[in-house]
Amino acid sequence: QQPVQSPQAVILREGEDAVINCSSSKALYSVHWYRQKHGEAPVFLMILLKGGEQKGHDKISASFNEKKQQSSLYLTASQLSYSGTYFCGTGNNRKLIWGLGTSLAVNP
Amino acid sequence: DTGVSQDPRHKITKRGQNVTFRCDPISEHNRLYWYRQTLGQGPEFLTYFQNEAQLEKSRLLSDRFSAERPKGSFSTLEIQRTEQGDSAMYLCASSLQGDNEQFFGPGTRLTVL
Numbered sequence: 001q002q003p004v005q006s007p008q009a010v011i012l013r014e015g016e017d018a019v020i021n022c023s024s025s026k027a028l029y030s031v032h033w034y035r036q037k038h039g040e041a042p043v044f045l046m047i048l049l050k051g052g053e054q055k056g057h058d059k060i061s062a063s064f065n066e067k068k069q070q071s072s073l074y075l076t077a078s079q080l081s082y083s084g085t086y087f088c089g090t091g092n093n094r095k096l097i098w099g100l101g102t103s104l105a106v107n108p
Numbered sequence: 109d110t111g112v113s114q115d116p117r118h119k120i121t122k123r124g125q126n127v128t129f130r131c132d133p134i135s136e137h138n139r140l141y142w143y144r145q146t147l148g149q150g151p152e153f154l155t156y157f158q159n160e161a162q163l164e165k166s167r168l169l170s171d172r173f174s175a176e177r178p179k180g181s182f183s184t185l186e187i188q189r190t191e192q193g194d195s196a197m198y199l200c201a202s203s204l205q206g207d208n209e210q211f212f213g214p215g216t217r218l219t220v221l
Contacts, residue, residue, distance in 0.1 A: 041215055042151065096210070098151050098153075099150055
């Protein structure tokens with residue numbers, strides 16, 4: 001079952017904050033977050049695992065609510081380089097099922 | 109290590125032709141994934157390997173698609189009798205076993221005329 005991401009698109013001014021959500025209808029084992037810029041491959045941001053373990057970049061923060069089967073990615077003090085499409089993928093220690101993405105544009 | 113590489117980067121073919129793509133993963137990674145991505149969509153899981161064993165294949169994948177990883181290193185994805193609907197970016201990724209970061213290659217863009 002494909003996870004649902006919201007919002008579909010966000011436009012920010014540099015320095016503003018944003019939250020991107022990912023929810024699943026199935027129990028989550030893990031949630032992966034990636035960012036993809038136009039014409040490039042996805043780049044890893046963070047993994048959140050059931051039980052609370054997180055692996056990822058220090059400057060990115062995210063939450064994982066197992067009961068609600070949701071994860072949120074928090075982008076604070078946005079920079080121009082944050083622009084791109086953010087994907088969440090729900091994992092089961094085997095494969096990832098990806099959401100449709102959230103397009104983020106950061107303007108000066 | 110230079111990361112995940114894919115070859116070719118672009119492929120244009122006529123409908124009905126067969127195509128083969130290659131992926132070279134990061135050398136110490138025992139997992140290798142193939143995804144397909146079309147414009148405005150997230151990557152769609154096709155199949156994955158752990159070492160040389162193909163452990164899962166998407167039910168959406170027709171019999172025209174086949175993948176191999178003969179020695180647990182590089183992998184090939186073959187599409188037989190290509191159709192226009194096969195036009196997409198084909199992404200390869202590799203990772204260590206378990207729920208770990210997937211490292212993506214640059215992709216092969218397939219255009220079927």
